[in-house]
Amino acid sequence: MSELSGFLQNTALQTMAFEAVALAALIAARLIPIVQMVPYFGGKATPQTVKLALTITLGALIFPTVWMQGAGAELPESSALLTVLLLKEVLVGFTLAFVASLSFEAIKVAGQLIDNNAGLTQATSLVPQLPERVSPSTNFLLQLSIVTFFTLGGHRVFLWGLAKSFERLPPQALLPAPVGEGAAMFAETADLILRLSVEAIALGVLMAFPVIAAILLVNVFLALVNKSAPQINVFFLGMPLKAAIAVAVMLLGLDVLLDLFMDRALDDIALLHALPTMMGGDP
Structure with missing residues (x-):
């Protein structure tokens, strides 16, 4: 018992335990x-x-590599600095997650625009990945994009980029002060995120454009029918017609839509290498 007590009171062991827990x-x-x-x-x-x-599984896989780089020995002993580092890590994680999710947000925008124009917004369903109900096309495209992403190995590329982010921006490294060169880095990062958000919305509109154009042609056709034969109730005639046309056009263009999605998703994942450097990490 005394040997165990002496072992636990070992200063080097206590220091190593503190470094391991903090890291x-x-x-x-x-x-x-x-x-x-x-x-x-x-x-x-x-x-x-x-x-x-x-989180524990991913952390257990990443921890040995970061520890072997000497990150634990470089951690500050001050609780205030450790708190700052924790906040920095949350900010970095949020930034990486936001960028990695933009391609899926584009899919959601496309699905919502398709159903808004096809008149299917009242038929909603629960999305397992979201605690909310969305329109049918949004749910279908989101689930299909996730399956496609896994099938093509996008998750492996993402995990590799995530592991590299710990190498380029180690947990023990502080972000540069928001003055001078640091302010320029923060401005560049914010500009990039804003530009990526706008591009995601534009991509969603581009994905939905063939369906929107087809629905517009259907509306023109129904307007001509209403003009030539006012006795026909084009409102009730148009609802199932627009829904059928929207589904048909979406399925016909599904291959192109998924190609656009995967190109954007892989581009976003590639930015996981650039973002840590832009935030003050090693190139």
Whole structure:
């Protein structure tokens, strides 16, 4: 018992334990926003216990590499600095998760625009990845995009980029001060995120454009029918017709839509390498 007590009172052991726990907390702080926000990690409807297990698993895989780089020995002993590092890691994790989710947001925009024009917004269904009900096309395209993403191995590319982010922007590294060169870095990062958000919305509109154009032609056709034969109730005639045309055009263009989605998703994942550097990490 005395040997065990002496072993636990060993200063070197206590220091190593402190470094290990602090480093694990910093790694988890970056991973938690990613697991919470990225759709292909289950989304908001996944039980928190599952997300916790996924965070622990990813952290256990990443921890040895970060530890071997000497990150634990470089951690500050000050609780105030550790708190700052925790907040920094949450910010980095949120930024990476936001960028990785933009391609799926584009899919949601496309599905919502399709159903708004086809008149299918009242027929909603619950999305497993979201704690909300969405229109049928949005649900279909979102689930299909997630399956396609996994099938083509996009999750492996994302996990590789996530692991690289710990190498380029280590947990123990502070972000540059928001003055001078640091202010320019923050402005560049904010500009990039804003530009990516706008491009995601534009991509969603582009994906939905063939259906919107087809529905517009149907509306023109129904207007001509109403003009030539006023006794025909074009409102009730047009509802199933527009829904059928929307589904047909969407299915015909599904291959192109998924190609656009995967190109954008892989581009967003590639930015996981550039973002840590832009935020003050190593190139």
